[in-house]
Amino acid sequence: MNTAIINATVVTGDEDNTVLFGATIVISGNSIDAIGPTASVNTDGCDIVDARGGIVHPALINAHSHLAMTLFRGVADDRNLEAFLARIFPLEAALLDESAIRTGISLAIAESFLAGSVRALDMYFWPEVAVETAASLGFSLNTGPTFIGFPSPDTASIAVGLERFEASPWEWVVAHGTYTMTEEELGLVADLRQRHEARFTIHAAETEAEVQDVVEKTGKRPIGVLHDAGLLGLTSVLAHGVWLTNDEVALLGATRTAVAHCPLSNMKLASGFCRVTDLLAAGATVALGTDGPASSNDLDLYQAMRMAALMAKVNSGDATALPASEVLAMATRHGAAALGVGDSTGVLKVGFDADLVVLDASSPALNPVHDPVSAIVYAASRADVVEVWSRGRRVVERGQLATIDLAAVIEAAKVFAARC
Ligand SMILES: [Zn+2]
Numbered sequence: 001m002n003t004a005i006i007n008a009t010v011v012t013g014d015e016d017n018t019v020l021f022g023a024t025i026v027i028s029g030n031s032i033d034a035i036g037p038t039a040s041v042n043t044d045g046c047d048i049v050d051a052r053g054g055i056v057h058p059a060l061i062n063a064h065s066h067l068a069m070t071l072f073r074g075v076a077d078d079r080n081l082e083a084f085l086a087r088i089f090p091l092e093a094a095l096l097d098e099s100a101i102r103t104g105i106s107l108a109i110a111e112s113f114l115a116g117s118v119r120a121l122d123m124y125f126w127p128e129v130a131v132e133t134a135a136s137l138g139f140s141l142n143t144g145p146t147f148i149g150f151p152s153p154d155t156a157s158i159a160v161g162l163e164r165f166e167a168s169p170w171e172w173v174v175a176h177g178t179y180t181m182t183e184e185e186l187g188l189v190a191d192l193r194q195r196h197e198a199r200f201t202i203h204a205a206e207t208e209a210e211v212q213d214v215v216e217k218t219g220k221r222p223i224g225v226l227h228d229a230g231l232l233g234l235t236s237v238l239a240h241g242v243w244l245t246n247d248e249v250a251l252l253g254a255t256r257t258a259v260a261h262c263p264l265s266n267m268k269l270a271s272g273f274c275r276v277t278d279l280l281a282a283g284a285t286v287a288l289g290t291d292g293p294a295s296s297n298d299l300d301l302y303q304a305m306r307m308a309a310l311m312a313k314v315n316s317g318d319a320t321a322l323p324a325s326e327v328l329a330m331a332t333r334h335g336a337a338a339l340g341v342g343d344s345t346g347v348l349k350v351g352f353d354a355d356l357v358v359l360d361a362s363s364p365a366l367n368p369v370h371d372p373v374s375a376i377v378y379a380a381s382r383a384d385v386v387e388v389w390s391r392g393r394r395v396v397e398r399g400q401l402a403t404i405d406l407a408a409v410i411e412a413a414k415v416f417a418a419r420c
Contacts, residue, residue: 003027003394004046005056005358005387006038011372012348013058013332017325019372025056027354030392035350049387054361055372055380057328058348059388060301061335062112062120064201064239064260064289067141068096068104068130070111071416072294081207081269084295092125095419096153101126102133103412109139110404111299115382116357118390121201121237121260121289121339123174125154137403138393140355142339144172144198147189149181158185162192169196171340175231177203178222179210183229190229199235199340201260202226205248206240207271223248232257237338239289240265241279242272249275253282258338261330263307264298265291273315276308276330277322287338288330301331305377324377358387 010020024041026034034041076087119140127143134141155161173193193200205222214222232255241259261274279286288304290296305327312322336346345353363384369375388396395403
């Protein structure tokens with residue numbers, strides 16, 4: 001049966017920032033079948049959901065995360081990236097297996113759905129388990145095997161990872177960082193990526209110490225290493241992009257490389273400020289991510305949107321920097337473009353995937369609404385999410401998860417956490 005969401009304030013998320021008041025959206029199968037004034041859209045035979053004037057917006061897209069790290073939430077707080085990794089890497093090596101990934105990612109998807117997010121670009125281990133779990137729960141996961149310059153929990157070496165990829169190619173090649181891989185290893189990954197025309201993501205220029213480390217090892221900064229390896233460009237997503245020179249900002253713009261800005265993680269690890277407005281002005285695509293829930297410490301893109309806007313303003317001393325419409329685009333339309341799915345999601349329009357969120361019309365924080373886009377970025381929180389559809393599947397219904405047994409997932413996560 002089709003579903004009609006009636007009496008909605010629809011923030012379409014399109015390039016013109018179109019907002020429709022008193023509107024109806026009809027969902028048929030995976031996609032949006034109709035959208036327009038409630039009086040003029042045919043809803044015969046539809047299951048009716050009354051938004052009661054509440055805001056409906058495109059579901060949020062997480063452009064950088066390590067979702068299953070929900071399992072390590074809170075085990076390595078109040079330290080910088082280097083000290084964080086020194087705690088996390090041994091834990092991952094000792095404790096992770098396929099079952100743990102299934103638990104961690106289920107918990108992450110539960111949290112993401114309840115925070116209005118239905119898609120992520122993920123970097124972690126056992127991606128086949130992650131993808132299978134995500135599909136069963138109704139979450140869209142963009143990911144692939146992760147390459148890193150030492151034995152990882154799911155892959156003994158880069159050679160093994162390359163062999164596996166050749167036997168069973170993925171849409172994405174994921175590399176950890178220029179500080180955890182040699183130039184030779186990155187070259188092998190770049191070759192793999194090019195031959196399979198795969199999309200690519202990697203951590204880059206996150207901290208000053210990382211940049212110094214890469215300079216000492218290679219004589220180049222991280223962006224230079226990636227450029228020389230042929231790893232920048234339209235189908236590449238760099239996570240963080242905090243420590244960039246003016247030339248590097250221009251290069252990322254000229255190559256149309258995407259940057260996944262992760263403001264919460266960057267602040268918590270005291271990594272620095274991403275130059276979002278400079279990157280946008282240079283022509284780069286800037287999307288929004290949470291980073292892993294061990295460093296951020298949640299998967300809340302409403303917080304990420306607000307922090308991105310506030311960071312850009314305080315960092316530039318300009319209150320007009322990174323307005324609400326631009327920040328919402330980073331979490332929706334630009335995120336879809338960065339992930340290569342901009343022709344099917346990220347905007348509410350007919351024919352696109354029905355990936356959308358209904359916010360609570362009776363939330364005190366969302367009344368009155370002078371500007372719906374501003375309300376989403378500066379006032380809404382995940383507590384206001386009442387309905388979520390993911391490719392036409394209702395995954396949050398009246399504030400409750402519809403596809404996940406949350407109590408069972410939490411129980412399994414607690415058993416895992418006891419071993420940390
Ligand atoms: Zn990360």
